[in-house]
Structure formats: structure tokens, C-alpha cells
Amino acid sequence: MKDEVQSPEERSAGLKGLGCSRKRVEDVRFTQGRGNYVDDIKLDGMLTGDFVRSPYAHARILSINTEAALAVPGVLAVLTAKDLEPLGLHWMPTLAGDKQMVLADGKVLFQGQEVAYVVATDRYAAADGVAAVEVDYEDLPVVTDPFKAMDPDAPVLREDLAGQTEGAHGPRRHHNHIFTWEQGDKAATEAVLAEADVVAEEMVYYHRTHPMPLETCGCVASMDKVTGKLTLWGTFQAPHAVRTVASLISGIAEHNIRVISPDIGGGFGNKVGVYPGYVCSIVASIVTGKPVKWVESRMDNLMSTAFARDYWMQGKIAATKEGKITGLWCHTTADHGGFDACADPTKFPAGFMNICTGSYDIPVAYLAVDGVYTNKAPGGVAYRCSFRVTEAAYFIERMIEVLAIRLNMDAAELRRINFIRKDQFPYQSALGWEYDSGDYHTAWEKALNAVGYDVLRREQAERLEAFKRGETRKLIGIGLTHFTEIVGAGPVKNCDILGLGMFDSCEIRIHPTGSAIARLGTISQGQGHATTFAQIIASEIGIPADDITLEEGDTDTAPYGLGTYGSRSTPVAGAATAMAARKIRAKAQMIAAYLLEVHDDDVEFEVDRFVVKGAPERFKTMKEIAFASYNQAIPGVEPGLEAVSYYDPPNMTYPFGAYICVMEIDVDTGEHEVRSFYALDDCGTRINPMIIEGQVHGGATEGYAIAMGQEIAYDEMGNHKTATLMDFFVPTAWETPHYTTDFTVTPSPHHPIGAKGVGESPNVGSVPCFSNAVHDAFRPFGLVQSHMPHDHWRIWKIAEDLGLHV
Amino acid sequence: MSKMHIKFHLNGQEVEGLAEPRMLLIHFLRENLKVTGPHIGCETSHCGACTVDLNGKSVKSCTLFACQADGAAITTVEGLTNPDGTLGVLQEMFREHHGLQCGFCTPGMITRAHRLLQENPTPTEEEVRFGISGNLCRCTGYQNIVKAILAAAEQLNAHKAPSSSEAVGQNVEAAE
Ligand code: FES
Numbered sequence: 004m005k006d007e008v009q010s011p012e013e014r015s016a017g018l019k020g021l022g023c024s025r026k027r028v029e030d031v032r033f034t035q036g037r038g039n040y041v042d043d044i045k046l047d048g049m050l051t052g053d054f055v056r057s058p059y060a061h062a063r064i065l066s067i068n069t070e071a072a073l074a075v076p077g078v079l080a081v082l083t084a085k086d087l088e089p090l091g092l093h094w095m096p097t098l099a100g101d102k103q104m105v106l107a108d109g110k111v112l113f114q115g116q117e118v119a120y121v122v123a124t125d126r127y128a129a130a131d132g133v134a135a136v137e138v139d140y141e142d143l144p145v146v147t148d149p150f151k152a153m154d155p156d157a158p159v160l161r162e163d164l165a166g167q168t169e170g171a172h173g174p175r176r177h178h179n180h181i182f183t184w185e186q187g188d189k190a191a192t193e194a195v196l197a198e199a200d201v202v203a204e205e206m207v208y209y210h211r212t213h214p215m216p217l218e219t220c221g222c223v224a225s226m227d228k229v230t231g232k233l234t235l236w237g238t239f240q241a242p243h244a245v246r247t248v249a250s251l252i253s254g255i256a257e258h259n260i261r262v263i264s265p266d267i268g269g270g271f272g273n274k275v276g277v278y279p280g281y282v283c284s285i286v287a288s289i290v291t292g293k294p295v296k297w298v299e300s301r302m303d304n305l306m307s308t309a310f311a312r313d314y315w316m317q318g319k320i321a322a323t324k325e326g327k328i329t330g331l332w333c334h335t336t337a338d339h340g341g342f343d344a345c346a347d348p349t350k351f352p353a354g355f356m357n358i359c360t361g362s363y364d365i366p367v368a369y370l371a372v373d374g375v376y377t378n379k380a381p382g383g384v385a386y387r388c389s390f391r392v393t394e395a396a397y398f399i400e401r402m403i404e405v406l407a408i409r410l411n412m413d414a415a416e417l418r419r420i421n422f423i424r425k426d427q428f429p430y431q432s433a434l435g436w437e438y439d440s441g442d443y444h445t446a447w448e449k450a451l452n453a454v455g456y457d458v459l460r461r462e463q464a465e466r467l468e469a470f471k472r473g474e475t476r477k478l479i480g481i482g483l484t485h486f487t488e489i490v491g492a493g494p495v496k497n498c499d500i501l502g503l504g505m506f507d508s509c510e511i512r513i514h515p516t517g518s519a520i521a522r523l524g525t526i527s528q529g530q531g532h533a534t535t536f537a538q539i540i541a542s543e544i545g546i547p548a549d550d551i552t553l554e555e556g557d558t559d560t561a562p563y564g565l566g567t568y569g570s571r572s573t574p575v576a577g578a579a580t581a582m583a584a585r586k587i588r589a590k591a592q593m594i595a596a597y598l599l600e601v602h603d604d605d606v607e608f609e610v611d612r613f614v615v616k617g618a619p620e621r622f623k624t625m626k627e628i629a630f631a632s633y634n635q636a637i638p639g640v641e642p643g644l645e646a647v648s649y650y651d652p653p654n655m656t657y658p659f660g661a662y663i664c665v666m667e668i669d670v671d672t673g674e675h676e677v678r679s680f681y682a683l684d685d686c687g688t689r690i691n692p693m694i695i696e697g698q699v700h701g702g703a704t705e706g707y708a709i710a711m712g713q714e715i716a717y718d719e720m721g722n723h724k725t726a727t728l729m730d731f732f733v734p735t736a737w738e739t740p741h742y743t744t745d746f747t748v749t750p751s752p753h754h755p756i757g758a759k760g761v762g763e764s765p766n767v768g769s770v771p772c773f774s775n776a777v778h779d780a781f782r783p784f785g786l787v788q789s790h791m792p793h794d795h796w797r798i799w800k801i802a803e804d805l806g807l808h809v
Numbered sequence: 810m811s812k813m814h815i816k817f818h819l820n821g822q823e824v825e826g827l828a829e830p831r832m833l834l835i836h837f838l839r840e841n842l843k844v845t846g847p848h849i850g851c852e853t854s855h856c857g858a859c860t861v862d863l864n865g866k867s868v869k870s871c872t873l874f875a876c877q878a879d880g881a882a883i884t885t886v887e888g889l890t891n892p893d894g895t896l897g898v899l900q901e902m903f904r905e906h907h908g909l910q911c912g913f914c915t916p917g918m919i920t921r922a923h924r925l926l927q928e929n930p931t932p933t934e935e936e937v938r939f940g941i942s943g944n945l946c947r948c949t950g951y952q953n954i955v956k957a958i959l960a961a962a963e964q965l966n967a968h969k970a971p972s973s974s975e976a977v978g979q980n981v982e983a984a985e
């Protein structure tokens with residue numbers, strides 16, 4: 004037999020398990036246009052829903068007249084808040100403990116807000132219906148600036164909260180105030196600041212942006228009146244949570260709801276929340292008895308679902324003359340828009356912003372975040388980010404640069420002398436986290452050597468001299484970043500969403516012939532779960548990855564899980580997968596021992612089989628064991644070979660990385676060219692290097708967009724200025740830089756296979772890296788801080804303000 | 810609204826149907842003909858997810874009314890698969906080089922790359938980057954897409970015997 008002559012190494016390679024750049028199984032469908040995305044779903048008699056949206060950012064609704072719309076051929080129904088009110092569905096709870104209007108109830112709070120829902124036979128008839136709905140508005144004073152929103156005489160945005168001094172996260176001290184969240188030791192931090200040799204202070208703004216997956220959000224709701232069963236297909240990053248929420252707000256029993264996430268065209272946080280379109284489609288399907296599809300247009304998407312960031316972070320960082328950091332202080336004003344619809348674990352209204360001490364050993368720190376209502380869209384989602392880690396990383400990586408300027412020090416050296424040392428892990432941070440593992444110095448030196456840091460600095464200095472002599476108009480900026488992520492939410496003891504603990508799950512069934520199916524509580528949006536999770540199982544139980552089917556996203560079949568966002572799939576569901584596989588292996592061991600007529604302890608696992616210790620010629624392969632589990636009565640062992648695991652992680656994981664960017668900046672045009680971008684990531688054990696590299700390319704490109712031009716901008720009237728791809732910057736292949744990837748491996752000590760998650764690291768790390776490069780180019784001329792995005796005009800403006808245009 | 814009768818060649822087969830004059834080609838393909846390879850990412854001609862090959866040119870099918878395609882020869886990503894059901898060279902190279910993640914941009918991207926390699930069978934990396942700049946991808950950062958297209962060009966040039974995707978291209982031209 005071929006099998007007999009293969010060495011364990013050869014057999015192991017054949018499994019395509021951990022560490023293998025296995026080609027993706029998903030791609031055979033996707034490359035042929037055979038994906039099944041929500042807009043590809045077509046059911047008999049299916050109707051289309053579309054929204055009438057508010058042209059005003061703040062207005063009272065005097066009347067809505069639907070008569071003309073109902074007369075439009077093909078229009079079957081028009082829903083307004085009045086229709087939803089008797090069902091109690093005109094408002095819905097948000098994930099952040101606030102509530103949000105499903106359809107405008109008396110007033111609107113942002114431009115693009117959903118006012119009425121038109122149901123028609125097709126998208127053209129629906130659009131005609133939308134155009135025919137007449138709404139009378141009375142405009143109200145608009146507030147788009149979160150600081151002005153807190154003025155005593157600022158307009159009252161949320162009249163529904165009048166008189167409520169207690170919010171979901173503690174006291175509210177103003178009618179537009181949502182919460183204050185405090186972490187760390189305020190008094191001790193202020194004492195350190197008062198006595199420090201040096202204190203650098205700066206306002207760091209991380210502007211409002213949007214995840215903008217290429218596929219917008221959408222759903223198909225189908226209520227079967229005969230069975231009483233609601234099926235809801237949609238672009239859901241958390242299908243089980245959607246089922247529970249749908250049940251709670253609609254009153255339909257949870258077993259009568261089936262939520263299916265089909266293929267998803269990118270999520271990046273945009274598809275975590277529950278949107279009015281889902282609720283209205285469900286109601287419309289109940290009312291009409293027909294399936295109803297709703298898919299956002301790109302403009303709807305950029306205007307109404309899920310902005311990200313918008314944090315104004317006032318920082319103070321204290322240090323000794325030699326550059327040892329002694330304390331960090333941060334006050335953040337968080338612009339949440341008209342409703343607090345952030346998707347954070349319940350106990351963390353500002354997400355994991357308290358990871359803002361970054362990679363540094365900072366003895367004391369204090370953080371306060373004030374959430375504020377404005378006339379902007381709700382959201383505040385974790386855009387390829389584990390709940391505000393991006394904001395935290397940007398803040399600390401800017402503050403380090405600001406401190407380096409104050410100390411007149413090299414920023415690489417300043418980082419080096421402040422990194423948490425390898426021997427300090429597990430490390431207790433001043434703001435309450437226990438970092439599981441890390442080796443920052445090794446990563447940093449590797450990165451600096453890889454790019455030839457000293458040579459680069461010399462070249463930069465020479466260029467500066469040439470610039471001063473008038474020989475060139477281009478400066479060089481060197482952007483540095485060392486970030487620490489916190490992902491894998493999370494331990495049920497402190498992480499839940501709407502009371503649902505943030506565990507995750509995996510169920511594995513081995514078939515009699517030795518192949519398998521596994522189902523998970525997560526859902527891929529391009530991360531390649533069907534490929535990578537099979538690799539984990541392959542390595543754990545010795546069944547080739549190619550023989551394992553992966554299924555996610557159908558709540559009728561998959562075990563309950565909290566879904567995919569916050570880089571939690573590998574740390575949580577990946578761990579559940581390994582644990583379920585280990586249960587199967589444990590049972591397989593008993594079966595093997597029985598078949599080999601030895602004691603359980605006398606066999607050991609070897610790649611794809613159990614071998615009798617000391618007698619390698621006596622073994623049973625997993626294939627043989629699988630068959631035996633179905634065809635033999637084994638005393639004391641149940642038939643079959645299946646297992647399920649619900650994994651509650653003991654801690655978060657803490658991936659980290661060192662990124663370095665070299666940028667050329669044209670002082671006269673404000674244009675930039677990224678000459679090189681080096682990304683070293685440490686995500687612990689690497690499951691599929693090809694997919695990791697792809698994640699880094701993609702995340703860094705999102706970061707490039709955010710840092711260099713992408714924003715959600717409003718004018719003072721609350722008009723959305725960036726609602727199309729004409730105005731909202733998404734880089735093409737032409738301007739996107741080339742990336743060099745690298746890695747170190749520091750396995751997570753508490754994760755079953757040592758993996759940490761990587762999907763978000765490149766977004767977290769690249770934004771400060773690009774931004775620091777821009778700042779670094781102008782450092783010799785006195786630039787300390789300039790807000791993103793660094794588009795051509797803003798860079799030109801920096802040069803102009805520094806007097807570099809003569 | 811009265812409907813128009815529309816007929817064209819789609820992936821080598823004649824298809825026909827009725828559509829309002831205002832109906833966009835992408836909606837006609839996806840909703841009337843159930844050809845769901847081309848996707849919708851914007852409907853404003855920015856993203857390229859809806860790219861099809863029309864009379865030998867890459868066209869964003871959200872930019873065109875269905876009736877404007879009457880009599881045309883159209884190839885979508887579905888038409889780039891080999892007749893025996895195996896992946897065409899570009900499709901295979903996208904898989905080989907991890908040129909896709911969520912897959913949403915992929916049909917448009919591959920269809921554009923197919924035409925690009927007809928226009929310029931030996932492109933440089935720069936030419937590929939410029940040549941696909943009408944197609945947005947949010948997942949890959951393009952690096953592996955560029956790699957995949959360059960690898961496909963190499964393969965297609967190596968076996969000058971007509972591969973299936975070239976054959977499709979010739980069909981399109983023959984139909985012009
Ligand atoms: S959908 Fe046609 S270009 Fe975006």
C-alpha cells in the first residue's frame with residue numbers, strides 16, 4: 004500500500020494542515036461567478052423594498068403622504084413609523100444599549116435617515132414609489148460638531164430621552180451626552196504629569212470613515228404563513244445574534260426563525276449591526292405574504308449604515324529627560340451620531356480603547372471617553388478593528404512621535420527604550436489588560452534591519468539638505484509603528500453583546516469513510532474559513548483538509564456562535580475547532596486501543612493514526628477508526644464519531660507588529676508616493692501563510708485609504724459630502740503601494756494551537772504608519788500634528804502653513 | 810412602462826427578453842437572465858464589479874441600458890470557464906496566487922483582465938495596475954491580483970495553442 008511507505012513527514016504534508024499555504028476551496032466557485040451572495044437570491048414572487056430617506060440632517064416631520072406612491076404601478080405597500088408602531092417596531096434596540104428609529108418617528112436626526120419603506124414588484128417600481136412619497140419637513144438647527152453638541156444651549160437631538168439622566172453606561176450630564184467611560188487611575192496619573200521632566204500634549208483626531216465592503220448590506224425576508232417560519236438571508240457577520248435579536252424584537256419564537264448568511268462580499272464591521280432595512284423587510288414579508296428583498300445602494304451604504312472612528316483624542320504623555328515614559332492621560336470625545344449604535348461588548352462602551360498604552364511599559368495611565376450625539380449617521384462600528392483598537396493604536400503611535408519631537412529623540416529609539424520586555428509577559432497594563440505574550444524588541448530590530456533604517460535616515464537627511472539648497476521639491480518621510488492589538492473577544496466573564504456571551508463554537512462529524520463535515524458559529528466574509536478551519540482539523544485528527552467540508556452561517560444547522568468580527572474567528576472559533584477535534588481524537592484513541600487490543604495509554608497519536616507505543620508496525624489509521632466507530636459494537640463507547648465544543652476563551656490574544664513606510668512627498672503639489680511599505684506581523688501560530696499575507700495586503704490597503712484620503716465628511720448643515728465613490732476615496736491598483744510582508748512567531752500561551760488572529764492588524768498598524776510618514780517628512784520644519792486624511796490638499800496645506808511655498 | 814424586445818449573444822448563446830427602456834444592462838443580466846456573475850458594487854460606474862466584455866471591450870454594465878446591448882456579443886465571467894468545466898487560465902491563476910478573498914470583485918476583475926490580455930498580451934506590472942484601475946477591490950490590496958494576471962499572461966504566451974479563454978475572445982471578435 005502506498006500509505007505504508009510514506010514517512011510521517013510525507014503523510015503530514017498530505018494533510019495540508021497548519022502552516023500550509025493551502026489554496027482556497029472557495030475560489031473554484033468565486034472565480035466562475037458561482038458565488039451566492041444575497042442579491043443573487045431570487046425567490047418566486049419576491050418583492051423589492053426601498054427607502055424614502057431624509058434630505059435633512061435635523062428636521063421635524065409634519066406629514067407623510069403615501070397616496071401618490073401607492074398609485075404607482077407595481078407599488079404594493081408603503082410603511083411608515085405609524086404602521087410599525089402598533090407592532091412596537093418603529094424603534095429597535097441598538098447593540099450599545101440605546102434605541103434607534105426604524106422609520107422616522109416625528110423627526111429625523113441625520114441626512115439619509117430612513118423615513119418610509121416602499122414595497123414594490125421590482126427595483127424600478129420601488130424607486131418610482133420612493134420618488135412619489137411626499138414628506139413635509141420643518142428643519143431644525145443642526146449640530147455636527149461634538150464639542151458644540153455639548154454646549155449648554157445646543158439643540159436637543161434626542162427628545163425621546165428628555166429628562167433621562169441615566170443612560171445605558173451610567174449618568175448623562177447633558178441632553179446630548181451619552182456616557183462617560185473612565186479607566187485607570189486619574190489621581191496618580193495627574194500626579195505624575197505634574198512632576199514629570201517632560202509632558203507632551205496633543206489633540207489627535209481619528210476622522211470619521213466607513214468600512215465600505217464592495218458588496219453593500221442587504222437581506223431577503225421570507226415569512227411562510229403556512230409553517231409560521233421566517234427565513235432571513237442577509238449579509239450578517241453574526242447570524243445567530245441576528246436570530247436572537249430578531250426574535251426578541253419581533254416576538255416570533257426563536258425556533259421559528261432561520262437566519263442564513265450566504266456568501267458575503269466583504270464585511271469589515273459594516274455587517275455586524277442590525278439595520279432598519281432588515282426589520283422593514285421582515286414586516287413587509289409578513290404583511291404581503293411574499294418574500295421581500297432589500298439591498299442598499301452604495302449611497303445608502305455610505306450615508307446610513309455603519310460609519311467608523313470619529314474620535315477626538317486629547318492626550319498627555321509624561322517622560323523623563325532620557326525618554327522613559329512615566330504616565331499617559333487621554334480624554335476622548337466620541338462622536339456617535341444620532342443614535343448610539345456602536346457594536347461593542349456591553350461592558351465596553353468605548354470598546355477596547357483602553358489598549359491605548361500600546362506596546363509600552365507605562366506605569367500609570369488614565370482614560371476617559373465621552374460619547375456624544377450629533378446630527379450624523381449612527382454606527383461607530385469596529386472597521387476591521389477589535390472595538391476601537393484602531394483609534395487606540397493611532398493615538399499612542401502619534402503620541403510617541405509627538406514625545407520624540409519634544410525630547411528631540413529618534414522615534415525608533417524612543418520606542419525601543421519603552422517597549423514591554425519579553426520577560427514582563429504576561430504583562431498587566433495600567434488600564435487593566437493582561438497581555439498574554441509578546442517579544443517586541445526582537446520584532447523591532449528585525450524590522451529596522453530589514454528596511455536598513457540607519458541608511459534610510461541618512462538618505463532622508465541628505466534629501467533635506469538638497470531641499471534646503473533648492474535642488475529638489477520632494478521630502479522623504481519615514482513612518483514607524485509598533486502596534487499591539489487585542490483581539491478574540493472574548494471571555495464570557497467580561498465580554499457579551501446584548502447579554503450573549505462571546506464564546507464561539509464548532510461541531511465536527513466524521514463520516515464512516517473517514518471524511519468529515521465541520522460547522523462553526525462564525526461566518527467568512529472573504530477570510531477563507533472553509534480553507535483554514537479545515538487545516539486546523541487536519542492537523543489535530545489527521546484527516547486531509549481536502550476531505551473536510553466546512554459550513555457556516557445557517558442558524559438551523561450551525562452551533563450557536565457570536566460571529567465574525569474583531570479578529571475573533573481564529574482566536575475563539577479556531578480554538579473551539581481544535582477542542583472539538585481533540586474530543587474526537589480522544590474517542591478515536593479508545594477505539595484504536597480496542598481494535599489493537601491494548602490499553603488506551605499504550606497507543607499514541609502520530610499524524611493520521613494511533614500507533615502502539617514501541618511497535619510502530621501496529622497501528623490504526625483515522626480512516627479505519629472512523630469506519631470502526633460506525634460498524635462495531637465497542638464496549639463502553641457510543642457509536643459514531645462526532646463532537647461539539649463551545650469555547651470560552653480564558654483571555655484575549657495580543658497580536659502585534661512592526662510596520663515601516665517610506666514616502667516621498669511633493670511639497671508643491673501635496674502628492675505622495677509610497678516608496679516602500681514593510682509589514683512584520685506576529686500573530687502567533689500561522690495557520691495558512693498565503694492567507695495571512697493576503698490579509699495584510701488588504702488591511703494595509705484599507706489603512707492606506709484611511710490615512711491618505713478616505714473620509715465621511717459633512718458640511719455644517721449636516722449634508723453628507725462623501726456619499727459616492729466619486730468623493731469617498733477607495734484606492735485602485737494604480738495608487739495602491741506594494742507591500743513587503745514578514746513575521747515573527749510568538750504563540751499565544753492560552754490558545755489551543757497558539758494562534759492569535761491577524762485580519763485586523765494591518766488596518767490597525769498601517770494607519771499610524773502612513774500618517775507618521777507624512778508627519779516625519781515635515782518634522783524638521785516644526786510640524787507636530789496634522790489631522791488625517793492626508794489627501795493632496797491637506798498635505799499641500801501643511802507645506803503652505805509651514806511657509807515652504809515661496 | 811412598455812417593454813422592449815432585446816436579443817444578444819451571451820457567452821456564445823443567443824438570449825432574448827423584454828425590458829423597460831430604462832433598465833440597466835446589469836439588472837437585465839442579473840434579474841431577467843439570472844446571470845449573477847457580474848455584481849453590483851455602486852451602480853455609478855466607479856467600482857467595476859459589473860464589468861462585462863461587450864463587443865470586444867470591457868464595459869461596466871451599470872453604465873449601459875439593456876436595450877443598448879441589443880445585437881451585441883457579451884462575455885461574462887461565466888463564459889471564461891473552459892468548455893470541459895475546468896477553470897480558465899485567468900481563473901486558475903487567481904486561485905493559484907490568492908487573487909481574491911470575498912470574491913465580490915472577482916468576476917468583474919477577471920473579465921477585465923481577460924480583455925486587458927487581449928489588448929496587451931505581455932503587460933508590465935505597471936500596465937496591469939493601470940489596466941485594471943477601473944475595478945475596485947476592497948480585500949486583496951491588488952498585489953496578488955496583479956501577480957495572477959502577470960502569471961496568466963505568461964502561461965497564455967507559453968502555450969500559444971489557443972486556450973479556451975482566447976477561444977472565447979475570438980468568438981467575440983468573430984461575432985462583431
Ligand atoms: S456597479 Fe457598475 S461600476 Fe460599480
Ligand code: FES
Pocket residue numbers: 217268269529908909910911912913914915945946947948949
Ligand atoms: S476580493 Fe473582496 S472586493 Fe475583491
